[in-house]
Amino acid sequence: MDKYLLQTTGEYVKESASWAWLKYFTDARIALGRTGCSLLTKDYLDFSMAHAKAKDAIQTPxxxxxxxxxxxxxxxESLCVESAAHDRTTFLARPDLGRHLDEASQARLTEMNYPGTDILIVIGDGLSSKAVHKQAIPLIRQFLPYLKELKLHIGPIVLASQCRVALGDDIAERMHCKLVVMMIGERPGLSSPDSLGVYITYQPYWGRLESERNCISNIRPEGLSYERAAFKLAWLIDAAFYQQVTGTQLKDLSEDPAQHQRISPINHADFI
Incomplete structure (x- = not known):
């Protein structure tokens, strides 16, 4: 069955009912209208706005x-460090420099002589500081009760600028921490310029492979909720300490109640 939708241009465009139903469940650009061989003006302007928001997310200080x-x-508590990419242009052109601390930060952490702790949380701007500004604190707020329940201790939160994921390994190794949680802005999509990613690495040291981490992605109100992400993070941390491994050898079974050991979701209603 077909129906006709009134566009802002004043045109009526025929649209399949099945496509219209699916659009309620995704921000993806499906069932776009057209006039001749071109997009409708509204769809073109929406795309241009999304592209501008993605660029802003990357460039926002x-x-x-x-x-x-x-x-x-x-x-x-928190402390600040910088990667070896000292400006945004260098950060975007040289991903390798974003994975290393600069000399001043190396010296600062060495001088601290931090004794180590169970978990180190690093918050890095990555490719979307907007994601970090919006999502990191609500996620941490939801995560702290699980941390208390697991009886694990965290060090000062490290705020890292011009940061790639692997920078967390460099920081955690110098601070002698058993596991690092990197909260970082993901590459902006054209429907998600503010999506937060979390990477968990057990026994971090410089040179860890990407396959040796677990990742939780798309953390934002329109994606994976803070409540679900916090429990998933806590479950993976608990499993990492039990199995002494992260990455491809640690499977995320947090959605299976039979796999809930020391912790279970604080508010079960959020998971129904």
């Missing part, structure tokens, strides 16, 4: 001071 103040409200 990392507000570490604001994050530090919000972490203080949660009773968490």
């Amino acid at each position: 990392f507000d570490r001071e604001g994050l530090s103040l919000r972490l203080q409200e949660l009773g968490l």
Whole structure:
């Protein structure tokens, strides 16, 4: 059965009912209208706006001071480090430099002589500081009760600028931490410029392979909720310490209640 939709251009466009139904469940650009061989003006403008938001997400400066103040409200200390990519242009052109600390940060962490802890959380701007600004604190707020339940201790939250995922290994190795959680802005999509990714690495050290991490992605209200992401993160951490491994050898079974050992979702209603 077909129906006709009134576009903002004033045109009526025939659309399959099955496509219209599917559009309620995805932000993907499906069932776009057309006039001749071209997109409708509204669809073209929507695409242009999404592209602009993605570019803004990449170029927005990392507000570490604001994050530090919000972490203080949660009773968490923080410290700042920088990668070897000292500006945004270099960061985008040289991913390798974003995986290493600069010399000043190396010296600062060495001078700290931090004794180590169970878990180190690193918050990095990555490719979308907007994602970090919006999603990191709500996620940490949901995660802290699980951390208390697991009786695991965290060190100061490290705020890393011009940061790639592997920078967490460099930081955690110098701070002698058993497991690192990297919260980082994901590459902006044209429907998700503010998506947060989380990477978990057991026994981190410089040179860890990407296959030796677990990843939780698309954390945002329109994607994976803070509640689900926090439990998934806690479950993976608990399993990582039990199995002493992360990555391809650690399978995410957090959605299976039979696999819930020391912890279970705090609010079961969020998982129904």
